[in-house]
Amino acid sequence: MLVVNNLHAGYGMSEVLMGTSLTVKKGTLVTLIGPNGAGKTTTMRTISGGLKPSKGEIILDGKPVQGLEPSKIAYLGLAHSPEGRKVFGPLSVEDNLLLGAYTRLPRFFGFRTKAAPDLDKVYALFPRLRERRKQASGTLSGGEQQMLAIGRALMANPKLVLLDEPSMGLAPVIVDEVFDIIWELKKSGITLLLVEQSAKRALEVADYAYVMERGRIAVEGVPAELEKNEKVVAAYLGS
Amino acid sequence: MDQAVIIQMVVSGALMGLVYALVAYGFQLTFATSKSINFGQGELVMVSAFFSLTLTDLGLPYYLMIPGGLLFGVIAGLFVERAGVRLALEQKSEGWILMTIIIGLFGFSAAENIWGRDDRPFPTPIPSEPIQLFGISITWLEVSVAVGVFMIMAIIELFKRKTLLGKAFEAVSADRDAAELMGISATRTIMLSYGLSGLVAALAGILISPITTVGPTMASVLVLKAFSVAVVAGLESGFGVVLVGLFLGSLESLTSYYVGSGWREAPGLVLLILSLAIRPTGIFGKAVIRKV
Numbered sequence: 308m309l310v311v312n313n314l315h316a317g318y319g320m321s322e323v324l325m326g327t328s329l330t331v332k333k334g335t336l337v338t339l340i341g342p343n344g345a346g347k348t349t350t351m352r353t354i355s356g357g358l359k360p361s362k363g364e365i366i367l368d369g370k371p372v373q374g375l376e377p378s379k380i381a382y383l384g385l386a387h388s389p390e391g392r393k394v395f396g397p398l399s400v401e402d403n404l405l406l407g408a409y410t411r412l413p414r415f416f417g418f419r420t421k422a423a424p425d426l427d428k429v430y431a432l433f434p435r436l437r438e439r440r441k442q443a444s445g446t447l448s449g450g451e452q453q454m455l456a457i458g459r460a461l462m463a464n465p466k467l468v469l470l471d472e473p474s475m476g477l478a479p480v481i482v483d484e485v486f487d488i489i490w491e492l493k494k495s496g497i498t499l500l501l502v503e504q505s506a507k508r509a510l511e512v513a514d515y516a517y518v519m520e521r522g523r524i525a526v527e528g529v530p531a532e533l534e535k536n537e538k539v540v541a542a543y544l545g546s
Numbered sequence: 547m548d549q550a551v552i553i554q555m556v557v558s559g560a561l562m563g564l565v566y567a568l569v570a571y572g573f574q575l576t577f578a579t580s581k582s583i584n585f586g587q588g589e590l591v592m593v594s595a596f597f598s599l600t601l602t603d604l605g606l607p608y609y610l611m612i613p614g615g616l617l618f619g620v621i622a623g624l625f626v627e628r629a630g631v632r633l634a635l636e637q638k639s640e641g642w643i644l645m646t647i648i649i650g651l652f653g654f655s656a657a658e659n660i661w662g663r664d665d666r667p668f669p670t671p672i673p674s675e676p677i678q679l680f681g682i683s684i685t686w687l688e689v690s691v692a693v694g695v696f697m698i699m700a701i702i703e704l705f706k707r708k709t710l711l712g713k714a715f716e717a718v719s720a721d722r723d724a725a726e727l728m729g730i731s732a733t734r735t736i737m738l739s740y741g742l743s744g745l746v747a748a749l750a751g752i753l754i755s756p757i758t759t760v761g762p763t764m765a766s767v768l769v770l771k772a773f774s775v776a777v778v779a780g781l782e783s784g785f786g787v788v789l790v791g792l793f794l795g796s797l798e799s800l801t802s803y804y805v806g807s808g809w810r811e812a813p814g815l816v817l818l819i820l821s822l823a824i825r826p827t828g829i830f831g832k833a834v835i836r837k838v
């Protein structure tokens with residue numbers, strides 16, 4: 308579904324990604340972990356088009372997408388729930404969700420009817436969003452905003468979802484909820500690339516994992532293998 | 547002092563103020579999507595008004611001239627975006643400030659050359675004889691200004707709230723990068739906002755010209771007031787610009803009545819300075835107009 312090959316990208320003069328390569332197979336959940344500042348968010352932003360790579364290729368569902376505008380890449384089936392959630396604060400919860408399906412909906416009239424089945428699915432996954440659907444999303448709690456950001460990404464019916472640190476800044480109970488959702492998404496067969504600080508839980512749910520350090524993939528493998536790797540255990544999984 | 551006269555002054559001033567509000571609303575539309583405004587907005591109003599006058603001179607009936615004039619405004623707005631704003635925004639520079647001023651100056655001298663320096667009357671079929679309404683006399687022409695301003699603002703606000711494209715417009719204002727991730731092209735949304743801004747500018751010209759006449763100098767007068775209104779009200783609230791516009795308009799006409807017509811421009815400037823000194827985000831606003 309996604310192949311990233313020898314990706315170089317950065318901000319201005321400073322190169323952050325120095326030859327990152329990774330693959331996400333269809334129907335799998337892949338996680339990307341690593342220390343702060345390793346370049347995980349930068350990787351995701353480059354995949355979804357927010358940053359232009361200086362070198363390397365990104366193949367989404369067989370099509371090269373490196374260098375395209377984010378809005379174009381969204382039409383090719385990528386949904387990115389960014390770090391820090393980035394909900395449209397002044398807009399209602401439901402409007403946020405509707406905009407998640409922007410690529411598939413009519414622009415003027417009838418978009419509500421057309422989006423209704425998908426809205427129902429997302430509301431079934433996040434009952435709290437249904438209760439608050441008229442509320443301005445900026446007034447939601449952090450956990451609710453995270454649910455909204457995930458729901459908004461799902462509304463696109465995407466081929467691939469990028470989730471960047473969905474547990475960031477949330478209370479432990481809420482983190483549990485978020486991971487419950489991730490497990491459900493995994494069961495539903497969605498293809499997902501997950502960036503997480505809590506490496507342990509990410510490895511529990513993932514089919515395959517990459518460990519990133521200073522802009523490169525340092526270690527990769529199935530979680531069971533990584534859990535045996537002493538360096539990974541020492542650095543990320545504690546003891 | 548005769549109370550009826552005061553009310554009379556307030557009402558006709560307030561109607562004028564609605565036009566300032568409309569031009570200020572044009573600033574808000576582009577500021578929302580791009581954090582930029584067209585400093586040549588006054589010239590856009592003026593050139594659109596002259597163009598509409600030419601359509602009338604060519605024999606086009608009033609109600610066909612309006613869509614023609616509005617279309618011209620949209621195209622002019624799109625031109626400003628393409629020629630003066632887009633590159634600067636892409637490079638995250640403030641170059642749009644200078645560029646839009648220059649395009650405005652260009653529009654000004656073009657207008658002087660094409661249509662001349664004199665103020666010209668703007669014919670309209672809407673009668674200008676006063677009618678009595680609750681004891682004050684008001685003309686249909688003035689009523690048409692109010693109707694036009696409220697109608698266009700209501701239509702645009704409805705568009706923003708009720709259509710998906712309008713919500714996308716709001717999404718770009720709220721978080722441009724996140725909107726792009728949804729598949730919303732920020733570039734096109736900014737184009738749309740400049741087109742709409744040109745449309746309201748043209749409408750402002752068409753509405754006000756029958757009352758004030760058309761001339762190259764109308765640009766600077768209007769834009770100064772609209773700027774005051776935008777700064778006082780802030781760049782977010784459409785409701786805010788209407789209120790402040792009404793207030794400034796009435797204040798102006800009272801000032802020119804009591805103090806002398808030479809002082810007509812004073813309230814706008816005083817409000818502008820006071821507002822910048824006391825509350826630069828505007829009464830209804832959150833964002834500061836970047837130190838321009």
Ligand SMILES: Nc1ncnc2c1ncn2[C@@H]1O[C@H](COP(=O)(O)OP(=O)(O)OP(=O)(O)O)[C@@H](O)[C@H]1O
Pocket residue numbers: 318323341342343344345346347348349350390
């Ligand atoms: N907008 C930016 N401008 C300049 N440098 C940036 C920017 N964003 C990130 N960086 C730099 O790029 C490097 C990688 O950052 P990135 O956000 O990709 O790390 P990360 O792995 O997601 O870290 P975290 O776990 O803290 O989210 C860091 O050194 C950071 O300082």
Ligand SMILES: [Mg+2]
Pocket residue numbers: 347348349390472
């Ligand atoms: Mg990050």
